[in-house]
Amino acid sequence: MTRMRTFLGNSALAPPVLTVMGVFFLLPMMMMFAQAFLPFDSRTLTGTTLTLENFGRFLGDPVHLATFWRTFIVSLMTALLAMAAGYPLAWHLHSLRSGQARLWCTLIVLMPLMISLIVASFAWMLLLGNNGAFNNALRWIGVIDRPIRLMNTVTGVVIVSAYSTVSYPILTTFAALENIPPELARSARIHGASERQIFARVILPLSLPELLAGGLITFSLTMAAFVVPFMIGGGRVNVVPLMIYQHTLQLFDWPGAAALGILLFLLTLAFVWFVTRLAQLFMPWERR
Amino acid sequence: MTLRTDRGTGALELRALTKSYGGNTVLDRMDLTASEGEFISLVGPSGCGKTTTLNIVAGFEVPDGGDVILGGRSVLDVPSYRRGLGMVFQSHALFPHMTIADNVAFGLSVRRTPKSEIRARVAESLDLVRLSAFADRYPRELSGGQQQRVGIARALTVQPRIILMDEPLSSLDAKLRREMQVDLKRIQRAVGITALYVTHDQEEALTLSDRIVLMNKGRIEQNDTPEAIYNKPANAFVAGFIGEASFLSGTVVQSGDPGMVRLDSGTLLKTGAAQLLAGSKACLAIRPDRVYLRPLGAAQDALAGTVRARAFLGTTVRHIVELDGGGEIMAQLTVPESDGIVEDGRVEVMDDPQDWRLFPAEST
């Protein structure tokens, strides 16, 4: 009877989400996955026999491999930059005592998540251009006489990608800092640690895993992002998501796009797995 | 035992310590001295200022007035990390990312002590708390009691002048707590260190302390040995807080030793020394283990009542007696003594006047 009641109570809960995820996510993903193993023909678009040729097309070509490498490097740099900028912000947010100040700073920190990516990129175009606000300011101060090229470069793409994802490392690190019991700092202090030592030996090691987790979110998101490379890279910074976009909507090469997508996903997963394992190696207390 | 070296003595003196939070006085001119090697417990109801006192000694809080003198010298201007203290926390506060050995070594390693010396002293500390086998484990792999022993070892390894403990055992279950009390006492004796111990558990304080400081609302009610505080409470608050007591109110008829009190119910009682003026209102505190009952006989002026409840406690039986004319009294009798006394039965309360203490009425 209890079991029956539990079942009835639960049976109304799961079907909606199972429908949404099953029909509109899993099924499309499977169909896309299948595409990768169908031959591409520029006239009939897709054939019916099974083939691995789509993967070979990209893995065998140095230009495409270079694009994979570039995508990886851009994502890695973006993650590092977002972590470097995120930690001080998380630390500052954590050290604020007044509720009002915390509220405003949290709002600012959530800003990149809440405003449209396209609006943000578009603002950054105004900032980074050769005649943009950034270069104009530097020229006005007299630091440079020729503009630093940021638009249409990897550097520019990394900066804007980091901007659009910096909230993740901030939020994860902030949560970690808030969760460190205050007694730990007190205990370190009374047993002789200076403020600097408390930070280096207690606070930093205990918040690093979450900073890293936030960094990995940034990494994964950047691996899959094409809006920023498109707008800031201006066709000069080709990355895999952009190739997927082009193969799908411009070349109608769906099998190719599917193969690229699978490779991209696997590469992302492999790197995240690798970093997580590596981190566990250096942080044995995190091991379960 | 080399764990204790003489880096200044472990004597502590608090002079007129005062602290308030936004107009709410938490410590009110508190004085306290502890000599080297003494185990002192701060006891009192929740919110009476025990933790605040400890935090001021630790340097986590700055007092509004008064002074903290350690080894003969004021330390108010010395930052926490230079005061040379050890502390054990209620939540253990072990560093989750360090092994047990690294936790214990923490105080030494931040002082840049040579590695070989650290190793030796950590080994010694772990030995003292009998956790040598766990040196390479992480805190979460240990039980609560073991974690707390690591906390104690960590505090002792820095060879502190004083070890501060804020309810270190209250997160443990009752049985473990009793075992740890024995351990704690053994270790403190072995090292010969001054200990300032906060607890709200009066039984724990009685077991562990050389001296108990009973606090209430930021003031010290009594500062004495466990025996004295239990047997000769200074006032009704102390009597009620340390050990159990029933309270009866009445009027002093005769002061001096012995004194006489007329209870509100009309009964006239002989008491211990009464330093109160005849005619003043008074409050009588009676320990349950100093009360005897017997079935009501023919006596005329007996303190009589009806047994309202009986509870078997193993070796003793507890009775709650409602006195004729008002008031209630608890009596704890051995099993043979309680023979013949039944629920709802009429009983006579027998007294041993020396043990019934008299306090001014308003102090309850």
Next chain:
Amino acid sequence: MPGPVRLLAWALYALILLPIVMVLGASLTAGGFLTFPPQGLSLRWWQAMLIDRELLRGLMISLRIATLTLVISVPVGALAAIFLDRQNARWRNALVPVLTAPLSVPLVLTGFALLVFFTRLGLLNETGLVLGHVVVSVPYVIRSALVSLSLSDRTLARAAEVHGANPAQVIWKVTLPMMRHGLISGGLFAFLASLNNIVVSVFIAKPGVIPFPVVLFSRMENLAEPSVAAASTLVIVLTAVLCMLLEWRYDLFRSLAR
């Protein structure tokens, strides 16, 4: 906190706000194209925006889709979170990643997969857009609802049941109110994820049903006029007002900042 760190933090806050300020400023330029600082002040590009049919239509479509997405994904996500919360830890740990998978699969793949699927179904229209947005929004709701459930007292639901509430009443009277905060913040993120969505939309959108971000995206390929900045400003202001309303009414961010 050391002074240099605080200084750095303030500089970074300023850097986060800078692009937003720039968009606002750029929309007020009197010049012919986008620059910052603006060349003179005027409202001409706001006027231009108000007669830009494509832009306005995009805004309307985006708002409509985001609202529908919100209305669908909050109940679906809430029920899913309750379902997950009631499983034992093993099942829950196994199921959560499955039901929030769209958060971990690259969005570009989700968009592409939906294109493949909807092409077959003939759903490359507004319905398809809503369905696609629901798929990427539901995980946000599930996540934040699970957080507020894990923070609340599980025995309350049992207490309600023992005192005679049927399963539906338990959910309606006890569980949902307990997860209110999670649903509001999850709902906000679901709404914004849809309103700002471009990666999924760009695959599904067809002429006639082009959401606002896709309109902007397509115009970036050519040169953008300042009316784009004006429309962007409008979206930013809308987002800010929404956040302020939620904060004022439900202490939303205060609870996040804790």
